Amino acid sequence: MHRQPLLSLLHQHLQHHRFADANEQAMTQETIMFVEQHPDCFERTLLVGHVTGSAWIIGRDRGHSDEPRVVLIxxxxxxxxxxxxxxxxxxxxxxxxxxxxxxEETGLTSLQLVSPAIFDVDIHSIxxxxxxPAxxxxxxxxxxxxxxxxPFGITDEVQNIRWFSLKEANSYAKSESIFRMIQKML
Incomplete structure (x- = not known):
């Protein structure tokens, strides 16, 4: 697929994303505007910001354990x-x-996309x-x-990788966006 159809597909997925709260709704709308205004939004050379992709990884045994587990790096x-x-x-x-x-960051080869739908949208400063620049x-x-x-692999970017219970993930990450994704799991 070429760039323009995929850009349109992302726009469509963002339009249909089911956000968790008003904050995620605002970030989704802001992301839609950003993508519309910046055809080069996928390039890190766009110094004001750029689109990134993240994975919320859950254990395949999620239905068989007491509490779901997630991977954090x-x-x-x-x-x-x-x-x-x-x-x-x-x-x-x-x-x-x-x-x-x-x-690349975990070394896991068993990774599979659960759904093509967007799970979460977040805007954060680097x-x-x-x-x-920031x-x-x-x-x-x-x-x-x-x-x-x-087993995990080790990369230069990552200091540590591990599976966390949802409660542990929240206490280690101490982040509103991690908390929001945990709430989506519950």
């Missing part, structure tokens, strides 16, 4: 726990970006780092599942 440069994800680098297929980034990530998140028995 501890990002080396940002020194924080959050879900795997990253830059689109020109790829307008944001679900594919989320899957690729999740594989601080200035090295020669890059900017926004218009993060489109997808629900993935993986085998919780598969």
């Amino acid at each position: 501890h990002h080396r440069k940002l020194d924080r726990w959050f879900q795997p994800g990253g830059h689109a680098d020109g790829d307008p297929d944001v679900a594919a970006v989320a899957l690729r980034e999740a594989q 601080p200035a780092l090295d020669s890059k 900017h926004l990530h218009y993060d489109i998140r997808f629900l993935l599942e993986a085998d919780p028995e598969e």
Whole structure:
């Protein structure tokens, strides 16, 4: 598929996204406007911000355990726990970006997209780092599942990776967006 149909598909998915609260609704609308105004929204060279793709990874055993488990990574440069994800680098297929980034950052090969529908939308600021100015990530998140028995791989970007119960994930990440995704799981 070429860039324009995928951009239109993302726009359509954003229009039909079922947000959890007024904050996510506002971020979804802002993301729609950003995508409409910036045809280069998938390029990290757009210094005001860019579209990124993230994965909320749940254990494939989610129906067989007492509490669902999710994967969080501890990002080396940002020194924080959050879900795997990253830059689109020109790829307008944001679900594919989320899957690729999740594989790169966790080493998991059993990852599968649960649904092509957007799971969550978030806009967050990234601080200035090295020669890059502070900017926004218009993060489109997808629900993935993986085998919780598969071992993780290690990458340069990630300091630590692990499965968390939902309660643990909330206490480690201490983030409104992580809390919102946890609430969606409940």
